[in-house]
Amino acid sequence: MKAKRSLPIYFFLITVLVFGCNKSEKAETKYQERIGYINPETSRYSENFKLCNDGNLFGGYYSSYAPQVYKNDKIVFSKHIQKNYKNKNYTDNGFLNLRFHINCEGQVGNVEVNELDENLELTSLNQELVQQLIDLSMAKNNWNVFEFEGHKVDTYMYLIFKLESGNVLEILP
Amino acid sequence: MSLKSYHNYFCLLAILSCYNCNEKTVSEEDKKNSEALYVKGEQTLLQGSIESMQTLEKAITLDPNNCDAIRELSVAFLKRGMPHKWKPQFDKAVECNPKLWQPFRGYLHLSFYRDYRKAIADFDASDTLTPNFIDAPQGQSVDYWRGMAYLGLKDYKNSLDYFNTYITIETKEWGEDMVEVTAFLYRGIASLETQNYEMALKDFDKVLLYNRGYSADAKYYKALILKDSNPIEAKQLIESSIVDFNNGYYNQRDYVEILRQIYLEDLEILKHEFKEKLY
Numbered sequence: 001m002k003a004k005r006s007l008p009i010y011f012f013l014i015t016v017l018v019f020g021c022n023k024s025e026k027a028e029t030k031y032q033e034r035i036g037y038i039n040p041e042t043s044r045y046s047e048n049f050k051l052c053n054d055g056n057l058f059g060g061y062y063s064s065y066a067p068q069v070y071k072n073d074k075i076v077f078s079k080h081i082q083k084n085y086k087n088k089n090y091t092d093n094g095f096l097n098l099r100f101h102i103n104c105e106g107q108v109g110n111v112e113v114n115e116l117d118e119n120l121e122l123t124s125l126n127q128e129l130v131q132q133l134i135d136l137s138m139a140k141n142n143w144n145v146f147e148f149e150g151h152k153v154d155t156y157m158y159l160i161f162k163l164e165s166g167n168v169l170e171i172l173p
Numbered sequence: 174m175s176l177k178s179y180h181n182y183f184c185l186l187a188i189l190s191c192y193n194c195n196e197k198t199v200s201e202e203d204k205k206n207s208e209a210l211y212v213k214g215e216q217t218l219l220q221g222s223i224e225s226m227q228t229l230e231k232a233i234t235l236d237p238n239n240c241d242a243i244r245e246l247s248v249a250f251l252k253r254g255m256p257h258k259w260k261p262q263f264d265k266a267v268e269c270n271p272k273l274w275q276p277f278r279g280y281l282h283l284s285f286y287r288d289y290r291k292a293i294a295d296f297d298a299s300d301t302l303t304p305n306f307i308d309a310p311q312g313q314s315v316d317y318w319r320g321m322a323y324l325g326l327k328d329y330k331n332s333l334d335y336f337n338t339y340i341t342i343e344t345k346e347w348g349e350d351m352v353e354v355t356a357f358l359y360r361g362i363a364s365l366e367t368q369n370y371e372m373a374l375k376d377f378d379k380v381l382l383y384n385r386g387y388s389a390d391a392k393y394y395k396a397l398i399l400k401d402s403n404p405i406e407a408k409q410l411i412e413s414s415i416v417d418f419n420n421g422y423y424n425q426r427d428y429v430e431i432l433r434q435i436y437l438e439d440l441e442i443l444k445h446e447f448k449e450k451l452y
Contacts, residue, residue, distance in 0.1 A: 030230065035221035036253035061221065061253045064427040075436040095286070097256055120260040120286070158254025162287055170287040173254065173429040 090166025
């Protein structure tokens with residue numbers, strides 16, 4: 001009786017071991033979207049936010065032009081953050097990573113929020129801290145709207161705030 | 174079959190599975206095909222596309238020691254600002270070929286995340302991994318990168334030491350004109366921060382010498398140093414710095430802001446000081 005009861009467990013483990021090694025099958029299903037894609041259904045601030053060009057982003061998700069996306073240079077954005085962000089006795093160390101779309105009207109939406117520890121692994125940061133930085137980053141006048149062939153286009157952008165004891169030490173890219 | 178037999182059968186399969194997963198013997202044909210897939214995934218297909226990522230995964234499946242393919246899988250995550258996806262993948266590349274990719278990870282920690290301490294740890298590790306050889310991730314010596322990382326930490330003594338080491342070795346081996354010109358710029362900034370203005374001015378002059386007289390950065394820092402002792406020259410320098418900046422002669426790069434990047438606003442603020450003081 002004991003042997004019969006153990007059989008399904010053994011066969012289950014064998015299956016996991018044998019098929020767990022089949023990496024090629026996994027590769028076929030691992031990537032459902034291009035890298036960088038932001039799903040409006042799982043991101044924040046997607047309601048009432050519309051991209052103007054059917055999701056065709058200027059430059060795709062490639063970020064070589066990222067330093068040019070800040071309106072009036074990054075120094076203006078950095079000063080805006082440093083002036084308005086208040087460290088209310090936060091103790092967080094790590095990184096806050098925001099990825100988002102800027103539509104042809106300069107509005108920010110589809111915001112993916114990744115809260116990371118010092119080893120770049122997902123964690124939870126103080127939510128008030130996170131919300132402050134999201135609100136300050138989303139202001140419309142932070143961002144350039146690019147034109148291509150006479151038409152204003154949608155853009156992808158990301159931000160990384162490096163945090164130490166709740167202070168913003170660095171802003172990237 | 175008894176329970177004991179099942180147990181033995183299971184253990185044998187488990188051992189074989191582990192062997193297959195981790196100790197796979199790769200045939201020469203699989204290595205060749207893996208390399209071809211890597212080249213296709215990296216060069217032919219759009220970086221970060223589903224097809225490119227799947228092709229690279231297949232390359233790794235064929236040859237789990239194809240470290241270049243393992244590393245290439247991380248690049249799209251880096252360039253799209255997805256640190257939590259980039260890090261575990263790049264760590265696999267470091268595990269696969271630490272001599273090549275650990276110092277390179279240091280360069281990425283420094284440039285894309287401004288994590289100076291992690292960058293230095295990776296650069297220091299390269300000293301042990303490749304003794305008697307100076308690694309050069311992204312084309313620059315680890316001593317150059319350490320100089321920059323310590324500058325980011327505001328540890329100016331170590332910054333100066335590493336820039337001195339880098340410049341001395343390059344000059345001896347190839348000649349001063351082959352030294353990466355931003356090494357003079359950053360060493361000058363470190364000297365400026367330690368109030369060694371004489372050394373700083375010498376380095377900023379080197380920047381101008383090797384940039385054929387064009388550098389908004391060098392002129393800006395020279396103007397900062399000279400604004401009290403030689404306001405007339407300083408005023409000329411800041412005006413010339415703005416011209417250089419507007420013509421694109423300033424320290425910058427794609428993808429990410431560089432360390433100590435200057436902006437037009439910095440230059441205008443300094444120019445405004447001259448107006449206010451009516452030099």
